[in-house]
Amino acid sequence: MKQATIIGSGLVGSLWAIYLNKAGYKVSLFERRADMRKNTISAGKSINLAISYRGWKALDAVGVGDIIRKSAIPMYGRIAHQIDGSTSFHPYGINNQAIYSVSRGEINSRLMDIAESSGMTELFFDSQCTGLDMNKNIAYFEHNVNGIKFETKSDVIFATDGAFSTVRYQSMQRLDRFSYSQNYIEDGYKEILLPANSDGSFKLEKNALHIWPRGRFMLIALPNIDGSFTCTLFMPFDGHKFCFNNLKSKDDIITFFKEMFPDFYQLMPEIAETWTDHPISSLAIIRCFPWHNKQTVLMGDAAHATVPFYGQGMNAGFEDCTVMAQLMEQFEDDWNGCFAAYEKMRKPNGDAVQDLSLQNYLIMRDKINDPDFNLQQKVEKRIHELYPDQYLPLYSMVSFSDIEYHTALEQGKKQDEEMKKFILNHDISWSTDDRTLDDIIHNALGKEILA
Amino acid sequence: MKQATIIGSGLVGSLWAIYLNKAGYKVSLFERRADMRKNTISAGKSINLAISYRGWKALDAVGVGDIIRKSAIPMYGRIAHQIDGSTSFHPYGINNQAIYSVSRGEINSRLMDIAESSGMTELFFDSQCTGLDMNKNIAYFEHNVNGIKFETKSDVIFATDGAFSTVRYQSMQRLDRFSYSQNYIEDGYKEILLPANSDGSFKLEKNALHIWPRGRFMLIALPNIDGSFTCTLFMPFDGHKFCFNNLKSKDDIITFFKEMFPDFYQLMPEIAETWTDHPISSLAIIRCFPWHNKQTVLMGDAAHATVPFYGQGMNAGFEDCTVMAQLMEQFEDDWNGCFAAYEKMRKPNGDAVQDLSLQNYLIMRDKINDPDFNLQQKVEKRIHELYPDQYLPLYSMVSFSDIEYHTALEQGKKQDEEMKKFILNHDISWSTDDRTLDDIIHNALGKEILA
Numbered sequence: 001m002k003q004a005t006i007i008g009s010g011l012v013g014s015l016w017a018i019y020l021n022k023a024g025y026k027v028s029l030f031e032r033r034a035d036m037r038k039n040t041i042s043a044g045k046s047i048n049l050a051i052s053y054r055g056w057k058a059l060d061a062v063g064v065g066d067i068i069r070k071s072a073i074p075m076y077g078r079i080a081h082q083i084d085g086s087t088s089f090h091p092y093g094i095n096n097q098a099i100y101s102v103s104r105g106e107i108n109s110r111l112m113d114i115a116e117s118s119g120m121t122e123l124f125f126d127s128q129c130t131g132l133d134m135n136k137n138i139a140y141f142e143h144n145v146n147g148i149k150f151e152t153k154s155d156v157i158f159a160t161d162g163a164f165s166t167v168r169y170q171s172m173q174r175l176d177r178f179s180y181s182q183n184y185i186e187d188g189y190k191e192i193l194l195p196a197n198s199d200g201s202f203k204l205e206k207n208a209l210h211i212w213p214r215g216r217f218m219l220i221a222l223p224n225i226d227g228s229f230t231c232t233l234f235m236p237f238d239g240h241k242f243c244f245n246n247l248k249s250k251d252d253i254i255t256f257f258k259e260m261f262p263d264f265y266q267l268m269p270e271i272a273e274t275w276t277d278h279p280i281s282s283l284a285i286i287r288c289f290p291w292h293n294k295q296t297v298l299m300g301d302a303a304h305a306t307v308p309f310y311g312q313g314m315n316a317g318f319e320d321c322t323v324m325a326q327l328m329e330q331f332e333d334d335w336n337g338c339f340a341a342y343e344k345m346r347k348p349n350g351d352a353v354q355d356l357s358l359q360n361y362l363i364m365r366d367k368i369n370d371p372d373f374n375l376q377q378k379v380e381k382r383i384h385e386l387y388p389d390q391y392l393p394l395y396s397m398v399s400f401s402d403i404e405y406h407t408a409l410e411q412g413k414k415q416d417e418e419m420k421k422f423i424l425n426h427d428i429s430w431s432t433d434d435r436t437l438d439d440i441i442h443n444a445l446g447k448e449i450l451a
Numbered sequence: 452m453k454q455a456t457i458i459g460s461g462l463v464g465s466l467w468a469i470y471l472n473k474a475g476y477k478v479s480l481f482e483r484r485a486d487m488r489k490n491t492i493s494a495g496k497s498i499n500l501a502i503s504y505r506g507w508k509a510l511d512a513v514g515v516g517d518i519i520r521k522s523a524i525p526m527y528g529r530i531a532h533q534i535d536g537s538t539s540f541h542p543y544g545i546n547n548q549a550i551y552s553v554s555r556g557e558i559n560s561r562l563m564d565i566a567e568s569s570g571m572t573e574l575f576f577d578s579q580c581t582g583l584d585m586n587k588n589i590a591y592f593e594h595n596v597n598g599i600k601f602e603t604k605s606d607v608i609f610a611t612d613g614a615f616s617t618v619r620y621q622s623m624q625r626l627d628r629f630s631y632s633q634n635y636i637e638d639g640y641k642e643i644l645l646p647a648n649s650d651g652s653f654k655l656e657k658n659a660l661h662i663w664p665r666g667r668f669m670l671i672a673l674p675n676i677d678g679s680f681t682c683t684l685f686m687p688f689d690g691h692k693f694c695f696n697n698l699k700s701k702d703d704i705i706t707f708f709k710e711m712f713p714d715f716y717q718l719m720p721e722i723a724e725t726w727t728d729h730p731i732s733s734l735a736i737i738r739c740f741p742w743h744n745k746q747t748v749l750m751g752d753a754a755h756a757t758v759p760f761y762g763q764g765m766n767a768g769f770e771d772c773t774v775m776a777q778l779m780e781q782f783e784d785d786w787n788g789c790f791a792a793y794e795k796m797r798k799p800n801g802d803a804v805q806d807l808s809l810q811n812y813l814i815m816r817d818k819i820n821d822p823d824f825n826l827q828q829k830v831e832k833r834i835h836e837l838y839p840d841q842y843l844p845l846y847s848m849v850s851f852s853d854i855e856y857h858t859a860l861e862q863g864k865k866q867d868e869e870m871k872k873f874i875l876n877h878d879i880s881w882s883t884d885d886r887t888l889d890d891i892i893h894n895a896l897g898k899e900i901l902a
Contacts (some may be wrong), residue, residue, distance in 0.1 A: 177688075177733045178635070179632075181634070182631050183630045183632070184629075284628075286632075287632075
């Protein structure tokens with residue numbers, strides 16, 4: 001029977017085990033942490049995720065989407081909270097399209113359960129990978145608890161061990177001509193838990209992603225099924241008036257929240273007491289190439305870790321599984337050929353999802369307050385509503401389609417320029433009434449936009 | 452007495468030991484290789500170097516320039532060799548300005564001698580650094596020959612262990628928020644030794660850097676004091692008609708040299724026999740930040756390794772010593788403050804020398820054959836001759852001044868645009884005679900160019 005090794009039982013590793021089982025592979029899945037299902041530990045730092053089209057597609061292909069859907073909360077758009085307490089709703093798509101808030105721990109646990117229940121995946125916890133022999137397909141491990149060293153040999157090795165992949169660091173990064181970069185952005189983040197009301201109800205509108213956009217920094221909140229919200233404050237570490245280094249005392253924190261997020265502060269006056277519940281974490285874009293060497297390959301964050309601002313990190317990793325599964329059928333047992341095709345196809349998409357993520361930070365924290373930006377969004381949305389098959393806004397391409405990320409990025413740039421001209425040439429403004437806007441769109445379509 | 456540890460006894464490490472000795476520091480200098488002075492081993496891959504202004508300045512500041520000058524060969528310009536055998540001379544500067552060809556082994560050995568002879572530097576060879584405790588200023592080593600492990604504690608640690616710095620890899624690269632990138636270019640290189648004539652004379656003009664520019668690839672040659680030339684072929688590894696992967700058999704090599712470098716082939720018909728004397732090596736740009744942590748700092752290639760096309764790698768590393776020595780005086784024993792100032796000042800220059808190096812590859816292998824480029828070079832040179840204090844071409848800023856690299860890069864871009872306009876606006880062409888050109892320059896200067 002064909003044997004596969006997967007290193008890292010995070011979201012991508014656990015899902016990929018299910019794929020490999022279905023393809024007839026026996027899988028040994030190694031994880032350096034303890035079994036998260038038996039412990040109240042968080043799997044990595046970020047505990048909130050949003051599943052969108054690509055994620056569901058990858059889950060549904062192996063029949064596990066519906067299990068995950070049970071604990072997923074649809075978010076139909078963003079609600080922006082201004083300093084004066086006013087809010088505005090910005091739908092993500094049309095016809096009730098949504099992205100879905102899920103708990104990382106919950107989805108990861110279910111994927112491990114499903115992999116294990118097939119009888120074809122064996123999970124090994126507390127197993128730290130210490131190195132690889134990529135010529136012989138051998139992975140070396142040390143057990144974190146008992147210190148025993150062991151190794152495993154298989155037909156193929158998948159590294160799904162995340163942004164700071166040990167496999168990449170211990171083996172690929174030492175190869176000649178391996179290009180690699182880790183670039184930290186100026187900003188860090190801190191998670192904050194906004195509890196449910198005492199009756200278990202939500203303190204904010206449940207079916208939305210909440211943003212408090214403040215230009216150089218922002219607070220966001222995503223709903224959890226227990227009525228709480230997982231909130232995240234993104235801001236520079238230092239060098240700015242508002243930065244983490246200037247939030248040292250409880251007074252600093254209270255003053256900051258009262259001034260910048262007064263409505264949030266009212267919901268959570270205990271903010272200063274809970275401040276140290278979570279650390280301040282850093283954010284990096286990690287790029288590398290190639291993604292494979294012989295029968296060893298990087299998938300998910302190990303290949304293309306991104307910043308979280310488009311909510312596409314997990315979705316891109318899950319899409320790696322979709323693509324790899326297709327190529328696996330095509331190349332049969334020629335893993336080297338399969339991996340060469342995979343990295344050729346996916347690398348431009350990994351780069352693009354990173355570029356898109358960085359762009360979207362600016363949109364979330366700043367542009368969402370810009371009337372020109374919102375006018376353009378409104379016009380784009382209306383064109384999309386009237387001509388849904390002919391015009392897809394960038395956000396829809398990324399979140400509600402499986403158009404390749406790099407195509408979406410390029411097409412998005414082109415559309416952005418076209419749309420700016422369109423608005424200018426037709427004198428569209430916030431005072432343009434809906435009927436006039438529709439007339440302009442109907443007249444123009446098929447001529448200027450999609451000539 | 453104050454104690455310093457230097458890891459890596461290459462060019463920068465050895466020179467920096469001399470600087471530290473003069474500042475009253477006792478230095479332990481560790482090197483993973485054997486003593487190059489007792490062995491016929493090469494210090495790293497590239498054996499040819501060009502010293503220009505910044506290098507001499509750093510050497511002269513500690514009185515070792517004249518020792519190195521004895522074995523340095525001035526190169527007053529480039530000689531370009533065309534396929535038809537014709538050549539053209541392109542001076543580097545004015546008034547006999549030159550860059551100087553030196554042997555890496557020779558200069559490195561002399562610097563080690565000088566450091567050692569002070570009685571203040573102790574050299575430890577075969578000593579592989581295995582890690583650092585940057586909180587305690589402890590460096591850990593393993594002896595390559597006897598396997599003994601040992602450690603050293605000092606006031607300050609300098610990592611001058613090159614592009615693939617162990618210190619950086621084992622310690623800094625593991626720190627949170629350490630940005631890092633290693634980007635390999637598409638091209639590799641192979642060294643070729645063109646021997647002297649049997650009477651010891653040079654087979655090519657001695658006092659020049661020879662280039663065979665062929666668009667996507669090039670051959671260069673630098674003189675050695677024994678009458679030989681160290682030549683280097685730069686070309687893509689693969690994916691092009693002319694690439695290393697297409698030079699497999701002796702026939703491939705002979706056909707390639709006969710066709711593309713016929714004059715060189717005549718000088719060295721044994722090229723195919725000597726082909727495997729040197730390996731094909733890769734080329735990378737390595738960027739990182741920060742360059743220090745507490746009392747540990749990166750200098751030279753460990754901080755900002757570049758591709759060799761501007762001949763500035765060693766010069767930039769030596770300039771690190773000049774700058775560090777100045778800051779050392781200013782900050783006295785506050786190493787953390789000194790290193791923070793050093794990295795703030797030098798990081799933009801490290802980035803710039805890398806950008807300049809990549810730019811210059813294009814100039815050397817391709818643009819040097821472009822009439823428009825050469826016309827612009829001619830005009831710039833003439834302006835520089837007529838107004839030497841008022842106008843410095845980019846090459847002169849980089850090679851014959853210590854203007855900061857990032858200033859040279861920015862100023863160079865600006866001048867390039869201005870010069871293109873100047874040539875266009877005044878209708879200057881290759882048919883413009885010298886007198887007319889001088890008139891145009893005299894009329895324009897003080898108005899358009901330096902308003």
